[in-house]
Ligand code: PEP
C-alpha cells in the first residue's frame with residue numbers, strides 16, 4: 001500500500017491544539033476525549049486511543065475516537081497481551097499495515113475494531129517507565145511513515161508529562177506505570193555497605209521537572225537552545241580548567257567526552273528537530289533523552305552504555321541551563337530516604353540528614369570507596385554498580401535496598417514490601433541479640449581469644465564503642481575530619497576531636513592514624529599537584545615526610561589531647577623501614593618539645609605502622625626492633641599486590657583476598673611479626689566480613705579492626721568456630737591453583753556450624 005502523505009500541518013499544529021485542550025476549562029475525561037480527536041484529526045487517522053496502566057499491570061482504554069465509546073474504561077489488556085500490551089511490554093513503537101494478521105493480535109469485540117487494518121502505537125514513557133500506549137488505526141492497510149511515528153512519539157511524550165504530573169487525569173486513577181523490557185523492577189548491583197532499607201527515592205541531582213512543553217514561538221526556542229548550549233559548553237570548559245582537575249585521568253576523559261557530546265551535531269540537530277516540531281527547547285531535550293534511555297536499555301556493550309548515560313547526564317544539565325536552575329538544590333527529604341545517584345563522595349553523603357537517610361543506590365561505586373566506608377560507619381546500606389538506576393527512578397518512588405544480596409527492587413509489590421519489613425524486623429531482633437552478646441568474650445570454641453576492634457573517624461562513630469562491645473578503636477582515620485570540613489581544622493579543633501575520642505574510649509585503646517590524604521581521599525581545601533596515578537602517588541606519609549609541618553601540627557594536637565593518657569600513633573602507607581624511622585623521629589622530636597614546654601607526656605606511647613605497601617612485607621625483620629605494632633591495611637595492600645585499583649568498578653570481582661596468593665602472603669606477614677613479638681592486626685574492610693574474618697583468623701591473626709556494624713556478626717562467627725580445625729584445613733588449601741577459596745571456606749563454615 002502506498003503510504004499516505006504526512007499531514008502538512010505537522011506536529012506543530014497538533015501540539016498547539018493540545019495546548020488549547022489543556023487550557024480549556026473542562027473535566028479531565030473530556031480533555032482526554034478531545035485530545036484523541038485532535039490527534040486523530042491531525043494524523044488523518046480514523047481511530048486514536050489512549051490506554052493507561054492501572055494497578056496490576058493492566059492497560060485500560062481511557063479514551064478513544066473511532067472505537068466504540070462503550071469500550072472506554074471497559075477494555076482491558078494485560079501488559080504483554082495483544083498488540084497494545086506488546087507495545088507497553090517492549091517500550092517500543094509498533095507499525096503494522098495489517099494488524100489483525102499479527103500473531104499477537106487480541107480481538108476485543110466490544111471495541112468494534114475489526115474494520116481497522118493498519119495500526120501504529122507508541123508507548124507513553126516517563127522516567128523509563130511505561131505509563132500507557134497511544135495508538136492510531138486506519139481502515140486501509142497502510143504503513144505509517146517514519147515522520148508519522150516520530151510525530152506520534154512526540155505527542156506521547158507530551159502526554160506522558162501531562163499524565164505523570166497529574167494535569168490530565170487524577171493521579172489516583174492510574175498506576176505509576178510498568179517497566180518496559182530491559183527495565184526490570186529488580187536490578188543487581190554490588191554491595192558497598194551491608195544492610196536493608198525501604199524508602200522513597202531522592203535523586204541526588206534531581207531531574208528537573210519540565211513544565212512548559214509546548215512552544216509559543218519556534219524562533220525564540222531555537223535561540224534559547226543556542227544560548228543554553230553555549231552556557232553549558234562554557235561551564236564544561238570551566239570544569240576542565242579548574243585547577244584541581246588533572247589534565248589526564250578518568251575525570252578528564254569524561255569531561256572531554258561531555259564536551260564532545262555538547263558539540264555533537266547529531267544530538268543538537270535532533271533537539272532542534274523537536275523544537276521545529278513545536279516543543280519548547282527543554283521539552284525537545286527531554287524528548288531526545290527519552291529516546292536515548294530506550295536505546296540505553298537495549299545496549300549491552302558497557303562502553304556504549306556509559307557513553308549514552310553520559311549523554312543522559314548532559315541532557316539533564318542542559319535542561320537545568322534552559323530553566324535557569326543551579327545544579328542540585330535544597331530538597332525536603334521524605335522520612336525514609338533512599339538516595340539514588342550516579343556516584344557520591346563521602347562528604348556528599350554526610351550532607352544528607354542522618355535521621356532520614358535509610359539507604360543509597362549508586363550507578364557506580366566500589367566496596368572500598370570511601371563513601372562506602374563512611375556509610376558503614378553510619379550503618380547505611382549502599383549498593384553500587386546498579387546500572388542505569390538514575391534514569392529508571394522518579395523522586396518519591398518506593399524502593400527497596402537489599403545490600404545483603406546486592407539487589408534493588410523498584411516499585412515493589414506489597415508482598416515484597418511485607419517480606420522486607422519482616423526481614424528488617426528480624427535484623428532488628430538480631431541486632432538486639434548482638435547487643436545482648438556485647439559483653440560476651442570473643443573466644444572461639446577451642447578457646448582462642450580474638451581482639452575485636454572497630455574503625456572510626458568521626459564523632460558519630462563513638463557511641464558504637466559501647467553498643468558493639470568492641471575492645472577499642474583499631475583504626476581512627478584522622479583524615480575524615482579534614483575531608484568533611486570546608487576549611488583546614490586548626491590545632492584546637494584537632495586537639496578537641498582527639499580528646500573527645502579518648503574521653504569516649506575511656507580505658508579502651510585507640511589507634512590514631514596520622515593523616516592519610518591523597519588518592520581517593522580528597523581534602524577540598526588542600527591544593528595538590530596533578531598526578532597521573534594518584535593511588536601510586538604523593539599521598540599519606542609521603543606527604544607527611546616531604547612537608548613535615550602538617551604532620552608535626554597534627555602530632556602536637558595528638559600529644560596535647562592525650563594529656564597524660566596512653567597514646568597510640570600509626571603512620572599510613574609506609575613503604576620501607578627508613579620512612580617509618582623518619583616519621584617516628586618527627587614524633588619523638590615533638591614529644592621532646594611537648595615535655596620541654598612543661599606539658600604532661602603520654603602515660604605510654606606506642607608507635608606503629610600500617611602495612612599497606614607490599615615492599616614493607618619484605619623488610620619486616622628490619623622493622624621489628626623499631627615498631628610497637630603493625631596494622632595490615634588490606635584495602636590498599638590488596639590493590640598494590642594485585643595491581644588492581646580499589647576504586648575501579650571493572651576490577652571489583654577480579655581478585656579475591658580469599659585467594660591462595662593473598663592468604664599466603666598475609667600468613668607470611670603475620671607469622672614473621674608474631675615470631676618477632678610484634679602485635680599485628682588487620683583493619684581493612686575484609687576484617688568486617690564474616691568469611692574473610694574467619695579465614696584471617698585461620699591464617700593466624702588474633703586481632704581485627706572493622707566497621708562497627710560488623711562487630712556483632714564477627715563475634716558470633718568467632719564463638720562458633722574451631723580455629724584448630726579451620727587452620728589445618730586452610731593450610732591444605734593454600735598450595736592450590738584456585739582463583740579463590742571462597743566457596744571451599746563457606747562450605748567449611750556450613751559443615752562445621754560456623755555462624756556466617
Ligand atoms: C586500608 O588500606 O586497608 C586501610 C585500612 O586504609 P584506608 O582504607 O583508609 O586507605
Ligand code: MG
Pocket residue numbers: 612633635636
Ligand atoms: Mg589505606
